[in-house]
Structures are given as structure tokens and as C-alpha cells.
Amino acid sequence: MHAERSSFLFGANSAYIEELFARYAEDPASVDPSWQEFFSALSGEQQAVLRESAGASWAPRTTRIIGVGEAGPALATRPVAATNGKGNGAAITADHVRSAALDSVRALMLIRAYRIRGHLKAKLDPLGLVPDMPHPELDPKSYGFVDTDWDRPIHINNVLGLGDTATVRQIMDRLHRTYCGSIGVEYMHISAPDQKAWIQERIENVENRTDFTVKGRQTILERIVEAEQLEKYLHVKFVGTKRFGLDGGEALIPAVEQILKRGAQLGIRDVVIGMPHRGRLNTLVHVLNKSYTALLSEFQGRVSHPEEMRGSGDVKYHLGASADREFDGTTVHLSLTANPSHLEAVNPVVLGKVRAKQDQRHDVEREQVMALLMHGDAAFAGQGLVAEALDLSDLKGYRTGGTIHFVVNNQIGFTTSPTYSRSGPYCTEVAKIVQAPILHVNGDDPEAAVHCARIAVEFRLRFKRDIVIDMFCYRRHGHNESDEPMFTQPLMYKRIGEHPSVQEVYARQLVDEKVLQESDVDGMVAGVRRKLDEAFQAAGSFRANKADWLEGKWAGITTAPHEEDRKGHTGIALESLREIGRGLTQVPKDFDLNRKIARQLADKRKLIERGEGIDWSTAEALAFGALLLEGTPVRLSGQDSGRGTFSQRHSVLIDQSNEQRYLPLNNLAPDQAQFEVIDSPLSEAGVLGFEYGYSLAEPNALVLWEAQFGDFANGAQAIIDQFICSGESKWFRMSGLVLLLPHGYEGQGPEHSSARLERYLQLSADDNWQVCNITTPANYFHALRRQVRRRFRKPLVLMTPKSLLRHKDCISRLDEMATNASFHRVLSELDTLKDDAAIRRVVLCSGKVFYDLLAERRARKIDDVAILRVEQLYPFPFAALGKELRRYGNAELVWCQEEPENAGAWHFVDRRIERVLGELGGKAKRPSYVGRRESASPATGSLKTHLKEQAELVERALTVG
Ligand SMILES: Cc1ncc(C[n+]2csc(CCOP(=O)(O)OP(=O)(O)O)c2C)c(N)n1
Numbered sequence: 001m002h003a004e005r006s007s008f009l010f011g012a013n014s015a016y017i018e019e020l021f022a023r024y025a026e027d028p029a030s031v032d033p034s035w036q037e038f039f040s041a042l043s044g045e046q047q048a049v050l051r052e053s054a055g056a057s058w059a060p061r062t063t064r065i066i067g068v069g070e071a072g073p074a075l076a077t078r079p080v081a082a083t084n085g086k087g088n089g090a091a092i093t094a095d096h097v098r099s100a101a102l103d104s105v106r107a108l109m110l111i112r113a114y115r116i117r118g119h120l121k122a123k124l125d126p127l128g129l130v131p132d133m134p135h136p137e138l139d140p141k142s143y144g145f146v147d148t149d150w151d152r153p154i155h156i157n158n159v160l161g162l163g164d165t166a167t168v169r170q171i172m173d174r175l176h177r178t179y180c181g182s183i184g185v186e187y188m189h190i191s192a193p194d195q196k197a198w199i200q201e202r203i204e205n206v207e208n209r210t211d212f213t214v215k216g217r218q219t220i221l222e223r224i225v226e227a228e229q230l231e232k233y234l235h236v237k238f239v240g241t242k243r244f245g246l247d248g249g250e251a252l253i254p255a256v257e258q259i260l261k262r263g264a265q266l267g268i269r270d271v272v273i274g275m276p277h278r279g280r281l282n283t284l285v286h287v288l289n290k291s292y293t294a295l296l297s298e299f300q301g302r303v304s305h306p307e308e309m310r311g312s313g314d315v316k317y318h319l320g321a322s323a324d325r326e327f328d329g330t331t332v333h334l335s336l337t338a339n340p341s342h343l344e345a346v347n348p349v350v351l352g353k354v355r356a357k358q359d360q361r362h363d364v365e366r367e368q369v370m371a372l373l374m375h376g377d378a379a380f381a382g383q384g385l386v387a388e389a390l391d392l393s394d395l396k397g398y399r400t401g402g403t404i405h406f407v408v409n410n411q412i413g414f415t416t417s418p419t420y421s422r423s424g425p426y427c428t429e430v431a432k433i434v435q436a437p438i439l440h441v442n443g444d445d446p447e448a449a450v451h452c453a454r455i456a457v458e459f460r461l462r463f464k465r466d467i468v469i470d471m472f473c474y475r476r477h478g479h480n481e482s483d484e485p486m487f488t489q490p491l492m493y494k495r496i497g498e499h500p501s502v503q504e505v506y507a508r509q510l511v512d513e514k515v516l517q518e519s520d521v522d523g524m525v526a527g528v529r530r531k532l533d534e535a536f537q538a539a540g541s542f543r544a545n546k547a548d549w550l551e552g553k554w555a556g557i558t559t560a561p562h563e564e565d566r567k568g569h570t571g572i573a574l575e576s577l578r579e580i581g582r583g584l585t586q587v588p589k590d591f592d593l594n595r596k597i598a599r600q601l602a603d604k605r606k607l608i609e610r611g612e613g614i615d616w617s618t619a620e621a622l623a624f625g626a627l628l629l630e631g632t633p634v635r636l637s638g639q640d641s642g643r644g645t646f647s648q649r650h651s652v653l654i655d656q657s658n659e660q661r662y663l664p665l666n667n668l669a670p671d672q673a674q675f676e677v678i679d680s681p682l683s684e685a686g687v688l689g690f691e692y693g694y695s696l697a698e699p700n701a702l703v704l705w706e707a708q709f710g711d712f713a714n715g716a717q718a719i720i721d722q723f724i725c726s727g728e729s730k731w732f733r734m735s736g737l738v739l740l741l742p743h744g745y746e747g748q749g750p751e752h753s754s755a756r757l758e759r760y761l762q763l764s765a766d767d768n769w770q771v772c773n774i775t776t777p778a779n780y781f782h783a784l785r786r787q788v789r790r791r792f793r794k795p796l797v798l799m800t801p802k803s804l805l806r807h808k809d810c811i812s813r814l815d816e817m818a819t820n821a822s823f824h825r826v827l828s829e830l831d832t833l834k835d836d837a838a839i840r841r842v843v844l845c846s847g848k849v850f851y852d853l854l855a856e857r858r859a860r861k862i863d864d865v866a867i868l869r870v871e872q873l874y875p876f877p878f879a880a881l882g883k884e885l886r887r888y889g890n891a892e893l894v895w896c897q898e899e900p901e902n903a904g905a906w907h908f909v910d911r912r913i914e915r916v917l918g919e920l921g922g923k924a925k926r927p928s929y930v931g932r933r934e935s936a937s938p939a940t941g942s943l944k945t946h947l948k949e950q951a952e953l954v955e956r957a958l959t960v961g
């Protein structure tokens with residue numbers, strides 16, 4: 001046993017080393033000083049092993065030492081003893097033993113170098129345009145192995161599965177096959193040992209290839225033929241029509257097929273797909289089973305779902321689709337998410353959808369629902385949203401169990417070459433922020449691409465982490481077919497012009513390897529062409545099935561009614577509110593609550609019991625609590641949302657002795673729905689996109705995203721413009737998402753004052769969402785509840801308060817939230833003033849400035865100026881406002897806002913108010929403006945100036961004549 005252990009330590013040279021050690025043990029000076037050094041450096045345990053195994057067997061032996069006489073010059077690092085070469089066995093042998101040990105060390109270094117950097121030598125580019133990247137670490141010479149060393153056996157202890165010993169030649173051959181063929185693997189940056197080891201074993205044991213059966217290879221070719229023939233057909237039949245063809249990247253299709261098929265075997269039941277323009281039509285047809293007839297009828301100019309064209313509609317390569325596919329008797333639901341042109345913007349949306357679906361299925365292990373994201377090379381390298389979405393991948397509140405990323409790397413972005421579009425060596429470097437393995441693969445080798453797909457889905461399901469396939473390919477035509485690529489990449493396109501298609505390359509390989517005959521390939525091509533021709537004929541009379549937009553989780557939801565009143569039933573019984581209040585203000589017996597928080601909770605409890613003085617955050621908690629008790633989950637995410645940016649929410653209580661978290665809202669009743677509040681990463685677009693995606697897949701939860709300050713929401717502008725604002729109009733996809741945007745002029749400078757209300761108002765049309773600037777806790781309560789207590793869903797953009805969170809007047813009574821109470825779009829005069837007919841001015845406003853106006857009016861005891869609040873700006877409450885204004889027939893009208901004139905609601909409301917006034921026929925014909933003057937910056941940086949401006953505008957608003 002000990003002999004075995006010593007052989008484990010020293011490999012094939014163990015017997016000789018034992019001999020030396022025995023001598024050393026008797027008299028250290030009897031061995032070469034280098035051996036003295038070597039033995040003395042051994043651990044106690046290692047010395048013991050040697051002592052025991054050497055002791056019993058000690059007797060001079062002749063030992064065949066591996067590599068005797070074959071050490072190359074670079075290996076002989078230490079001058080050998082004078083006896084070297086003179087037949088003195090001990091001295092020569094000792095030297096060579098060391099040389100052999102060095103051989104092993106160096107071979108292992110070489111192997112390790114290939115594991116790290118072998119991808120640099122992989123044959124990834126079908127066009128052969130990427131210059132060879134020789135790297136000294138991949139050259140055996142760098143390790144001292146010269147040409148004559150290549151056939152000497154070296155002990156490598158079964159590394160690479162090559163047995164106990166292997167020659168440099170064998171090692172290099174294995175390394176090249178595994179790491180430098182059609183696949184280049186990057187995985188040594190992964191720090192988790194199990195993940196790294198899994199990838200290593202998965203690729204090294206099989207020289208990084210799958211031995212496909214004949215049937216398997218034929219199927220791969222069939223998929224390639226279908227993909228290629230579809231593109232060719234469209235190219236010829238619809239010359240110059242944009243299709244963003246997959247030509248050159250056809251291996252995507254069998255690879256995706258493999259992800260789905262293998263995924264189904266491993267338990268996947270639902271895949272949410274996000275992808276760009278390139279190859280989308282091919283994916284729709286060959287992955288999502290859209291019929292050729294439907295596609296061709298769209299190319300002929302027909303709209304596939306006429307009833308959806310109520311809105312603006314969208315171009316065909318943006319539309320979503322869904323399908324159920326069978327794989328070996330298992331059904332997998334596929335949904336391709338609709339997306340805008342904005343590349344990569346769909347990524348977080350897809351992730352949010354996946355998370356919602358996992359929640360719905362109680363897929364806690366995250367192995368039934370999975371995201372598959374496809375990317376272009378330029379977009380993947382360039383768009384910041386890629387990093388934002390990747391960053392979500394292992395966060396508790398956003399985790400989806402890993403995404404498979406597939407980059408269709410055609411080595412160009414529109415007209416821009418990679419050297420101009422990224423600084424790193426690959427377009428996939430960004431994925432290393434989550435330590436994802438990256439499989440680069442040559443798209444001209446479809447089997448390699450399918451093999452990578454298989455590894456990817458196995459890895460995803462085993463480790464629940466992201467993985468990337470980067471398929472090097474090319475784009476046969478210009479960016480959108482009618483585009484001329486020779487203007488900008490003449491050499492590349494000359495090469496492409498001469499390059500056989502993927503189908504040709506792979507069919508040739510299979511014919512050469514006698515897997516099939518040329519006539520079989522011709523048959524496949526003819527078969528696909530025939531199907532396309534038949535579909536083309538049938539397309540003229542094609543009628544699409546009715547769309548299924550409002551099925552599944554959306555069953556029971558309708559499109560929004562046109563009538564103005566859409567309050568929903570939002571009030572709840574007073575006693576229930578009190579009950580929720582009790583739950584909100586208590587903690588478990590042994591919970592070590594922060595003393596200040598304890599005091600606040602006690603105060604809050606008293607106010608709820610008394611039924612008055614309910615502040616903003618309490619109203620919010622009551623609204624959440626009521627929904628949870630009714631079975632509606634609530635999900636709120638944003639930066640620091642648990643506590644609240646303004647220390648107002650405290651929805652997560654922290655035990656002061658052990659930092660345990662306690663969420664009162666999750667402890668209201670045993671059968672309540674779940675409250676999820678998440679402190680988000682410091683991202684706007686990524687997180688907002690995610691929550692929007694969640695809301696798309698789950699209409700029966702209240703989903704909210706909160707900006708730290710509304711000012712920062714424009715970091716997510718593409719998500720707001722392209723999805724939230726226009727998603728229903730473009731794709732008939734509803735969302736009940738709430739955006740909480742802290743807004744208000746309080747002297748905090750240009751970036752902590754304005755959520756840019758004006759922008760949301762400018763984007764308002766076609767009943768696309770609701771924009772509110774609410775002033776009372778009760779109205780907030782109802783606004784939140786009506787999001788999920790009506791039969792339709794619309795996003796809610798809400799300006800939320802900052803200082804008002806603690807304002808003595810910004811409070812509500814509990815009965816304002818009770819049964820029969822509801823949301824008010826316009827709030828009428830609060831105080832008792834002169835008779836309506838004696839009112840000389842009506843000040844209309846929205847949001848926080850109301851409290852400034854009210855305080856000043858009360859201070860100055862003005863009783864002939866009424867103040868009305870427009871709580872909902874869009875849809876604009878024409879009738880409700882008319883009803884209020886009718887009372888003040890003799891008054892002039894002022895619109896007062898604290899935002900600059902080019903901002904806030906002014907430009908949106910003035911014509912609308914004019915319309916209301918026109919219908920009333922009173923004294924006022926139009927409102928006049930009171931507020932800050934036009935300004936490029938949203939707010940001043942000086943508190944003093946702010947206060948002066950604020951006082952002035954309040955003064956002007958209240959001064960008549
Ligand atoms: C965010 C964004 N910026 C710019 C564009 C315009 N655009 C459309 S395609 C394209 C090139 C994309 O290159 P790549 O990601 O490599 O995909 P490919 O077309 O090569 O498949 C550009 C710049 C866009 N669609 N989205």
C-alpha cells in the first residue's frame with residue numbers, strides 16, 4: 001500500500017527515488033545537494049511514506065528510468081555531476097530522474113496552457129479570415145520540448161485520459177483535437193471547481209465531439225437544408241425585401257433544435273426565447289412551427305392576424321409567437337418574445353417572463369422553464385443591457401436558473417468590422433462577469449455546433465447557470481439583403497462569394513464519409529423546394545387562426561373599456577384594514593427590533609386603530625396587504641426598495657442582533673399570497689425590463705418597479721419607450737406594471753428633482769397607460785389596487801413623493817380606503833372658502849406643489865382662490881374636471897406647477913383644459929401659466945435659488961389681478 005502511495009507521489013520513478021531516499025535518510029550528504037534539497041522539502045507524511053516503502057525493500061536495484069539519455073537541452077537545467085555520461089549509474093540516473101520529473105511538470109503546464117488558451121488556435125472562422133493567434137504558451141518549445149523530444153513517454157498520471165504515460169506527440173494530438181478543432185472552449189476562468197471539472201471532463205473524455213448516429217447526422221443535414229432553402233427561396237421570390245437572412249449561420253437551427261430536444265429529456269417544459277432580427281423568420285418557421293404558408297402570405301403583404309391591427313402593429317421580424325412542440329412524447333411550450341429593433345433590449349424582458357412562469361409552476365429548482373437568448377456579435381459586445389441582464393442571473397430576486405446564450409457571430413455588424421466594434425478578443429467577453437463558460441464554434445461544422453448545444457443545455461440544467469455558445473459564421477449578403485457589402489468589406493465578401501454554403505460543406509462531408517449519397521441530398525433539397533412552392537400557391541388564400549393573446553393566464557382579461565370610469569372595486573372593509581394594520585405593526589416575540597423602528601410601528605398602530613393620520617407608506621402597505629389577503633401576489637423591486645430610499649417603507653425589518661429579516665407583509669395570514677420585495681442591483685434598464693417581462697407573463701400579480709429617484713429612470717428609456725409605452729399598440733401585449741418615480745422640487749439639484757413627467761405625457765396616446773401625480777395616501781391606495789382589480793391591464797406611471805412622505809397634511813383617513821371608497825382622478829377644494837360664485841381664481845395643479853399652495857393660502861387667509869388637483873393626467877379626466885370647474889363660473893384659471901415651463905404637465909394640460917373650459921362656457925377660456933421659466937437643466941443646483949423660485953411661483957399663483 002505504501003509502495004502504491006509512493007508511486008502515487010513520484011509516479012514511475014518511485015523505485016529509484018525510494019533508493020535515493022534510503023541513502024539520504026542514512027546520510028544526507030551521500031546524495032546530490034539538489035536531492036538533499038528535494039527530500040528536505042517533502043512534508044512529514046511524504047517522508048514517512050518513502051521511509052516505510054524504502055526501508056523494507058532497501059537493496060541496490062537497477063531501475064529503468066523513463067527518458068534516460070533523452071533529455072533535451074532545455075530540460076537539463078542543472079549542470080549534472082562530473083560523472084554524468086561516464087557510466088556512473090547513480091549520478092546519471094539521479095539527473096535523469098529529475099529531468100523526468102521536470103518532463104512531467106512541463107507536460108502538465110503545457111496541458112494546462114491548452115485548457116486555458118487552446119481556443120486561440122481553434123479553427124473557428126469558416127472564412128479563414130481571423131489571423132492565427134500564435135501564443136508562446138501553446139508551443140511545446142516554450143516548455144523545453146524540442147522536436148526530438150516528441151516521442152519520449154512522459155508520466156502524466158492519466159491526465160487527459162491518456163493513461164499513466166504519454167509522449168509529447170500523443171499529448172499534443174489529444175490537446176489539438178480537444179481544444180483546437182472546430183470548438184474553442186473558455187472555461188478556466190470559472191472558479192467553482194465542480195463546474196470547471198464538469199466542463200473539462202465533458203470535453204476531454206470525448207475529444208470534444210459527439211459521435212452522432214447516421215440518423216442523427218442526416219437529421220442535422222435536413223435542418224440545414226431547410227434553413228438554407230427557405231432563405232434562398234425568399235431571396236429569389238421577394239427580391240430586395242428585408243428578411244435579415246440567416247445565410248451563413250444555418251447551423252443555428254439544428255443547434256437550437258438540440259437544445260430543445262435534450263432540454264426536454266432533462267425536464268424542460270417551457271422555453272422563453274428572445275432573439276434579434278437575424279434568422280428570426282427561419283426560427284419562427286423551423287423552431288416555432290409557423291407554417292410556410294403563413295410566412296409567405298405575410299411576404300405577399302397580408303397581415304396574419306387582422307384583428308390585431310387595431311394598434312400600430314409591427315414589422316414581421318419583431319413579432320412574437322408561441323407553439324407547443326413534441327420531443328419524444330414530451331410537450332415543450334415555446335414562446336418567442338416580441339421585441340423592438342433595439343438590440344438586446346429584450347433580454348431582461350425574457351428573464352422576467354421566465355421568472356414569472358417558474359413562480360407559476362412552483363418550479364423552485366428552475367429546471368422546467370428556461371430562457372434562450374440569441375444575439376448578434378456586434379450587439380452582444382456593444383450593448384450595455386447585455387451586462388445588466390447577465391448581472392441578474394444569480395441574484396435571489398431575479399434568478400432564473402441560467403440562460404443559454406447563442407451568439408450568431410457573423411463577424412460583422414451592419415457595415416462595421418469587429419476591430420471597430422470591440423476591444424476584447426471575442427464578442428463574448430462580457431459573459432465572463434458571471435463566469436459563464438463560453439463555447440466558440442465554427443458554424444461550418446454543424447455537428448460541432450449541435451455538440452455545443454448539447455453541452456450547453458446539460459450545463460444549464462446541472463448548474464443552473466448561464467452558458468454561451470459563440471458560433472462563428474458569416475453573413476452571405478448585405479445587412480438586409482438589398483444592402484451592398486462590397487462597399488465596405490470587399491475582401492471579406494470576395495471570400496464569401498467563393499465560399500460554399502453550410503449545406504454544401506456539410507453535405508460534401510457526409511457524402512465523402514459515405515453517410516449518404518449525393519442523390520439523397522438532392523432529394524432533400526427538392527423536397528423542401530416543393531413544400532415551399534406548394535405553400536406559395538396556398539398563401540394567397542391563407543387565413544390565420546384567431547390569435548391566442550388572452551388565453552392561459554390572461555383568460556378573463558379583456559381589452560380596456562372605452563367609458564371614462566374605470567375605478568374598479570378597490571375599497572375594503574374597515575375592519576380588514578385594521579386587521580392588516582395589526583399585522584404590519586407586530587414582530588415575533590424574540591425579534592430584536594431597532595428601537596426607532598419599534599417606536600414608529602407603535603405610533604403607526606395607534607393611528608390605524610384610530611383610523612386617521614395614515615401616511616403614504618402606511619397606505620401603500622395597506623394596499624399591498626389587502627391584495628395579499630385577497631390572493632394577489634405583490635412583487636416590488638428597485639434600488640433599496642426594502643427599506644425605501646427615503647427610509648419610509650421598512651417592509652423588511654432587520655433583527656439587530658443577527659440581521660435576520662422579517663417581512664410583516666408575509667405574516668398576515670397563513671393562506672395569503674406572497675409579498676416579494678427586492679433590493680435591486682444598481683441598474684435601471686435591466687431591472688425595469690425584467691419587471692415588465694414579469695408583468696407580461698403574470699397579469700394576476702401586482703408588479704412594481706421603483707426608481708431610486710425618478711430622475712434615474714431615463715437610464716431605462718428604451719424599455720419605457722419600446723415596451724411599456726407601446727407594447728400593447730405594437731404587439732397587443734398588456735401589462736399592469738407600476739412605475740414608482742419619486743418626483744418633486746425640493747432643492748436637491750438637477751438630478752434629484754424631476755422624473756420628467758413631461759416625457760411620459762408626451763408618450764401618452766391610444767390609451768396606452770396611466771400617468772398620475774397623486775397627492776393623498778388614500779388615492780395612492782386605490783391607484784395601486786385598481787391595477788389588479790379591473791378586467792384590463794394598463795401600465796401605471798406614478799410620480800411619487802419624497803418630502804410628502806412625512807408631511808403633516810399628506811395623510812388620509814382609513815375610511816377613505818374602506819368599502820365604497822375609490823380612486824379620484826380630480827380632487828376638489830379641501831377648505832371652506834367663499835361661495836363658489838365669489839371665487840376669483842381657480843388654481844389647478846398636480847402633485848407636491850399643492851401642499852405649498854395650500855400652506856401659503858392658509859397662512860395668508862385667502863378665501864377667494866380655490867385649488868384643485870389633477871391626480872390623473874392621462875387618460876385626461878375631461879368630464880371629472882368639467883364637473884369641478886363648472887362650480888366656479890366667475891373665476892379665472894391658472895395652471896400652477898413647480899417644474900420649468902418646458903417641463904412638467906403644462907404643455908400637455910393647457911389645450912386639454914382649454915377644451916374643458918370651452919365646453920363650460922364660463923369666464924375662463926384658457927388657463928394661464930404659473931411656474932418656473934423654461935430651463936435646459938431640470939432644476940437649480942442652489943438651495944437658496946430653489947427656495948426663492950418656489951416662493952415666487954406660489955406667490956404668483958395665489959395673487960389675483
Ligand atoms: C440598440 C440598437 N442600435 C442600433 C441598431 C441598428 N442596427 C440594426 S442591426 C445592426 C447591426 C447588428 O450587428 P450584429 O449584432 O452583429 O447582428 P447581425 O446583423 O450581424 O446579425 C445595427 C447597428 C439597433 N437595431 N439597435
Ligand SMILES: [Mg+2]
Binds near residue numbers: 410
Ligand atoms: Mg453580426
